[in-house]
Amino acid sequence: MTDNGMTGVCLRGVRVIDPFRDVDSRDEDLTVVGGLIVPRDDPRARGCVEIDGRGLWLVPRIVDMHVHFREPGQTWKETIETGCQAAAHGGVTGVAPMPNTLPVVDTPELVEWEAQRGADLGLVHVYPIGAITRQSQGEALADLYFMHQKGARAFSDDGHPLTSSALMRAALTYAATLPAAIINHAEDRQLATGWCNEGPVAEQLGLAGTPEAAEAVMVWRDVMLAELTGGWLHEAHVSTVESLHAIRYAKAKQLGVTAEVTPHHLLLTDDALREWRYDPVTKVNPPLRSKATREALVKAVSDGDIDVIASDHAPHHADEKSLNYQEAPYGISGLETLLGATFTALLEPGLMRPLDLMRLLTVGPHRVLRLSYPGLIPGAAADLTLIDPQRRWVVDPGQFYSRGRNTPLAGRTLVGQAVATMVQGRWVMRDGEVLNAGVSNLHR
């Protein structure tokens, strides 16, 4: 195996899907030395480890830009370490943890600490997202500039909507000067009084429902404020038909607006509540929607109206998810099913070309987080994932590296799975096993 990336690796016969260069090419060879892509005839490539990649896809820089790692403060749910392991296991080379930890990541010191923690682990890239407002309380802007200086890639009060339109206006205006995107969790809390989607399923089960309008009214507001300010808005986990109209409107007007959809909203509907009955494993915010809405989301993604697919990885302890439907927390542990669920929803039915789909997991998040990557050219960092697109596998949360085993996909067969993940030339996962960095790497 590679010795911290110093010995070369040559991946042979892979299908390279590189959205950064708009390339989808079969039977390629790729050589990695010293953590970088090198030309095939590079003298250092001599004696490199040969890997047969036939039948596999090679995709650079898959980034999940919406995860919750719970550290600091709620480490029984997840830590940065277990979260990064889950990412590597899921075939993800970079993650952007949301700042709704305890305390909230709302200072440059916490941003720096989080980034350093990620770097020390040496598993996957960690791109901190800072809070928009102090303690995400929606009352006063946090020090966005100082946080940005220390590596915050975007700002969000995720988990809480930014209710004040005046503050949203200020945030969009100010963050544009950094520049950085404002990521909003759109939800009118006064309208969103339920625990699941409003509709026949909720009505029949006797669970309080929340209408789609609770999200859409704020998405429309945000779009209008993006227009007013010229700022950069990213809507997290869009899940309603009317939100899609707002996003399309924004794009038609060429506003600085991007949007994200989660795999669970693309794959599941509120019928999952009939299947799981009152088990809060299906409780997620925004809630699983109707069949018609799921189809609209799938269509929006396959039509290219959506920029990013992200998991909204929200791990919880089993005890918390064993509470009743009202008391149990929202969220699905999604990092380790990100690729499988996305492929099953979009590739398996033949709705998208692989290159177009992979753009949403690579180029899309890079744009929102203002990350740059040149594509798989000599000199580029060897951050890549090998994927077996045909592999059928049954989701077994017992195999997760995440501490959160909470997923309504448990027991479901998905198609497509990462078989190896490389970050900066080092394998961080092979054949489902996460390879933690050595001590030397931790204390370098």
Add this chain to the structure above:
Amino acid sequence: MAIRHLLQLEGMEPAAVQEILELAMRFKADVLTADRCKRHELAGRAIMNCFFEPSTRTKTSFELAGKYLGADVVNFQTRGSSLEKGETLEDTARTLEAMAIDVLVIRHQVSGIPERLAARVKVPVINAGDGFHEHPTQGLLDLLTVYEEWGHIAGLHLVIVGDILHSRVARSDLWGFLALGAHVTLVGPPQLLPRDWERPGLRVTASLKSALAEADVIQVLRIQKERQSLVGLPSWEEYRARWGITRDVLGSLREHTLIMHPGPQNRGVEIDSEVISGRTSKIAQQVTNGVAVRMAVLTWVLGGPYDR
């Protein structure tokens, strides 16, 4: 043999509903109206009433039903206990099961709790009302009340008036009456109606007048001021004017139309005193039938014999 629970009327076999109703009628005739003598069908059985939400009628009714059949009935004090909030279902189930009882009667303010507990314990669970999901023994006693009067349910037209969205009674009535072939109309302020229910035999409307013309039975729901019922409504006076079953409304009904109310009533709000004491009011019978139905249900879940 699989454990028999009573969790909901939705999806229940009409034959099973009939079986319980017939059993209830026999208990009513033999025990409640004839000799009022305690029987021993459930002697030696322990029934636990576990009410996580305040209740007088249903709890007492279950208690009496068990005692009339010779069972020991205990009430588990839940208010203020650790069982009330923040305990996992596994722990609740383990605690209750560890007490070695024969039947669990559960009421909970959150929908689905009886069903989830039933999946975790090895004794029959009876849902005594969960959130705004179902209240199956109420549905059964309403069926019994109408059945006694008409001798059948099929073809009758039931109108349920009130806050349908937040009513477990409405749901159990709906499934029970539909299962036995009745037509059901749900009436109330539009924000308190389900918006997306389409089923054969079911109509949903905000217009009380249009519904009442064909009603054989009216179930008047309590407007629960302590719940969401009045949220988004101008006032209870407006509610009364538009959806109240008032003395004036009574005059416009067909002569035979039965009036029911699961109680407790807000006189002068959703129902008038003149209606409660009216000739076709079945409200007192509902309470008696509640005991009979619960005797039947306890016997039914335990698969107990009954021979006079």
